[in-house]
Amino acid sequence: MSSAERPGGGGVVAIVRFPGSLDHASAARAVAEAGGTVAWAWHRDRELPPGTTSVLLPGGFSYGDHLRCGAIASREPVMDAVRAHAGRGGLVLGVCNGFQILCEAGLLPGVLRANRTLSFVCRQVELEVDDAGTPWTGGRPAGARLSVPIKHHDGAWFGDPGEGRVVLRYRGENPNGSHEAVAGIASREGNVLGLMPHPEEACDPLLGSVDGRVLIAPLAGAA
């Protein structure tokens, strides 16, 4: 693909849609605003779109959350292509349901369980950068704070943090009972990140915070 077809000058971000994906439109807007080019991928695809430089699994309720959140989507053909992309060191970001899918696919450690309160939570939360050594936090040091919203029922991460790299933790009250307040965890290599908060919903001043841009920028390849 020529740079003329990529007006933003950034990378080609494959946004993967599953039956029940919800947040792909706001994710696409955030990627475009960050200078990336959106390429759509479908759950039955066996390959990612030509020129894909990074992958985003958006939020939603794939397959109606049946069986376990993300379980059915994680066994779909496109996930073999996502796994191969991750194996080559390519960036993969999973948000909310996308995080659940990456855990169920074994690309990230642990699993997302029902919130401890068994209630849906929808509110702005404050996050703190923990491991600042991954490509995802744009040079923000450990302890840096980001304000990003959450909206989920099954966001309590459970697993062994030592099997990955904890990139983000909830500050203050833990909104879902997540183990060690993990909000986002990356693979050991750091190139695959899953998080329950929605950075794509924190990229416009109208929404009260633009801190989500920090996490979208690496994906969009905009330095």
Add this chain to the structure above:
Amino acid sequence: MPKAGVLDPQGQAVRGALAGLGFQGVGDVRVGKRIELVLDGDDPVGQARAMCDRLLVNRLIEDFEVDVER
């Protein structure tokens, strides 16, 4: 079923509700799920176990048993 030792918020909620109804002596409560499969092959148990490993069960948080009714 949720693995022993894994917090089960559904079980906790049910336990609280049972206590509210006056049921006494309720210890732990755990809530799981039952999946019924109609299988034709020669080895339904082996088949069901393979399905549990590949999709039906997340072994990080769940245990399972396979029962056959003919």
